[in-house]
Amino acid sequence: MTSPVISFQDYSFQYMAQAEPTLKHINLDIYPGEKVLIAGTSGSGKSTIGNCINGLIPFAYPGKSTGKLLVDGAEADKSSIFELSHTVGTVLQDTDGQFIGLTVGEDIAFAPENDCVPQEEMKQLVDKVAGLVDIDHHLEYAPQELSGGQKQRVSLAGVMVEEVKVLLFDEPLANLDPAAGRSTIELIDMVHERTGAAVLIIEHRLEDVLWRSMDRIILMNEGEIAADMPVEELLAGNLLLQHGIREPLYLTALRYAGVEICKELHPEHVDHLVLEPEDKAKVQNWYQVQKAEIRTRTHGEELLRVENLDFGYTPDKYNLQGINFTIHKGEMVSIVGRNGAGKSTMAKLICGFEKPVSGAIYMEGRNLEKDTIKERAARIGYVMQNPNQMISKPMIWDEVEMALVQSGMPKEERTKRVEETLKVCGLYAFRNWPVSALSFGQKKRVTIASILVQRPQVIILDEPTAGQDYRHYTEIMDFLKALNEKGYTILMITHDMHLMLEYTERAIVFSEGSLLADTTAAHVLNDPELVKAASLKETSLYTLSLACGIKEPQVFTECFIGYENKEVR
């Protein structure tokens, strides 16, 4: 038997600043050419494992380690980042941070440049690798001109120029829309086949990674390995849910219908499911029962109306054209579409950050044209994607109070409002804490609180759950749902199909600056053309329902959501 290319032997690691070890007694072997998924919630230690392998630990993040870690037969902590980089190629989560060069070509050439490879040879190398990941027609492009998926390809090419034995991906899907995520997984699979390198993917979006087959899954939990087994075995049990990882949607649906998930079902991919006639019957029965219970909510009166709106950042090109839609009181709506389709621009227009070229936006029938940003903010709140880009005070109380101080509200009233808002957001106990002591999800709440304190009627959120694991995702979304039930109208810009499906009834689809569709979320995800235009992908529920002989996948999806809302939450 060949020897492992990576071998953890009773390995523990503790970061210098932390009181507890992050990794505890890890025993793990990765063999050449293997394809392994490392899953786990944030804080489970899965990224730390990656950092140990590529040498960021201990060379960039010092700490204390015990036990042994062998990378390609040599002890990792006696090596150096540079030496390790010849064996392990790392693709970081942040594609903008990883893209160092001014153009695609330069970025791919970065490692050979540092190795003093002569220019001629380097150019050939770059051409070859760029061709392999299909980015060779963009060598002169700047990062700002590329989509997220293309940047991901460049990152991959940039580590493949060194003929590494291990390719390590740290949350490769975090910043991608579903369609780009899918093609990234296909790309990784292709690269794996052609180079024969071992592939390690650290990711919590299980269903997306499993779009292509993986040899096994390592499930991390609180610094230990909770499971290390073939994919189908892990899916058959309920270890995933126990450890805060979401299982593939089609499996959840099968469970709801009373089908037992076992290895023989081939649960690893929706296309390969082996369903017995009685399983299908169970699904169909469940479907019939649920279908009868579908109810549609009635809408409140009109709140926000966008009418014949055109907008362009430069006079020669429109970024949005002929936009019309209406939002009713108490709705929770998804705004979807690929990057650059005009979703964020639409939000900025509603908030008054940008002014329309023509057309108008009405709130409760009144044209907002003359209202300043500040005046609109009292009625429409905008929450940015990254809370770190919004939080501007070190202390939670001050952060939430800021807008009120700016508006010159008297102290007593301010205090009352802040207290009230903090209670609504479940942050009251933390009111005297510094923001830096909070988790990402809690910070998100602080930013939402700092908007809510102005008592807007509508809240617009940009990617409220981007990059969050299932636990944080649920925490944030349940909070938003509770707000919605209190009467707040909520608009969300999102790539997340689960979010859109599970939490919003209605979705507005943007494509290349125009409004392509305004319909139910279930309809969007079951219409192949809309799915393509919005850079989404159809859900596995769609495939499952067809496999079970249900002719209306859209209704099946609605049943699933209805059931979850009713029975599970």
Add this chain to the structure above:
Amino acid sequence: MARIAILSYIKRNSPVHELTGTTKLIFFIAWSVASMVTYDTRVLVCMLLISAVVFKVSKIKIRDIRIVLGLAAVFLLMNNLFVYLFAPEYGVELYGSRDVLFTIAGPYTITLQQLFYHLNMTMKVICVVPVALLFIACTDPSEFAASLASIGVSYRIGYSVSLALRYIPDVQREYHNISQAQQARGIDLSGKDKLFTRLKNSVAILLPLILSSLNRIETVSNAMELRGFGKKKKRTWYARRQMKRNDWLTIGFVLTILVVDLVVTFWDGSRYFNPFV
């Protein structure tokens, strides 16, 4: 996003574009030094003419750079005005004679010497402007770091410059987004608030900007280390171009100018060409 109007690389086919970044860098530096050293009217006129010719050759159009030219004009005007307000007799002092043309009011007379001084000072600035603009407009930013390295600057510093160019658009976008979101919470820097309040408010935008920049620094430096930056004493450059005949000719030309400039300027022991004696 409303882009801040700035000058950037304009891709064209011209003899100036074909020169390597190194050549243009050397030209730019030598030219800057030459113009800084001299106050000799004859030299300045020659340099002005040459820079006009180079501009013509570069195929960059006036309208490509009209915003920048406008800024330069305003800057020059203000500078001349201030110099005159503070020292209306400076030319007289410098050239040792006084020919009054007319008097505006009080000490503010217009003398031939003062006008001549202003003319020289303005030329000194103007003859650098086209060369500086061309350097920016005709040099592919990708070549920049390689060029710095080839004139002996440490590649680490060269790469800092490259990173600055790489991340300017990202930082710009981030600033823009943060400031919009903060405007919605009542933070407005262009408003009518008192100066102190505005300074204090700017922190609400700058703090998130700095914190996220510090995060970025961490990610980027990790990414660079993981790909072997700083491993060796030297590095090669993907974007470097080979020096050709024209490059050597250009470098020879600009160095000659520099030498002539120095000789003519200091031949008679003074930086100034004095037509009044």
Add this chain to the structure above:
Amino acid sequence: MKKLSVKSVVAIGIGAALFFVLGKISIPTPVPNTYISLQYAIQAVFATLFGPIAGLLIGFIGHTLIDATNYGPWWSWIIASAFAGLVIGIVTLKLNVNEGIDTKKIIHFNIAQIIAHLLSWGLVAPCLDILIYSEPIEKLFAQGLVAGVSNMITTGIVGSLLLVAYAKTVVKKGSLNKED
């Protein structure tokens, strides 16, 4: 000179990008034609966090880029900007803001930035201007005074507030208790 660490290289690059972007944003003051130069506050913070060489190069690269994309470089002022970063970096070498901040450290930081801007705009910039552009002394020192004082105020207020806020954000989770 010691080799620059990779982190310093990146800090210089991104610091210069910040310097550039902020330098391009004009925030008007009551004095006509004078703008608040927020870039000097950022430069001072980076010089304090990453040291004198970073301060120097951020000023040099950032200011050169601003000038070169405006109207051609005005070298004397570019050098003065670089010098300011260098001085702040040297004087604050032992400040260790990462370990928390108190009034003493804030005073220390402000002394550093006042010395730096005093030397840069009161001495370096005017002297170079006399040497290079032979402009009248009266104008140069008046100009230097305005620039120096306005940079000191900006850096003093904004820079100090940023440092305090930064120091609070790096403080680790200590014995924080939830309150009812």
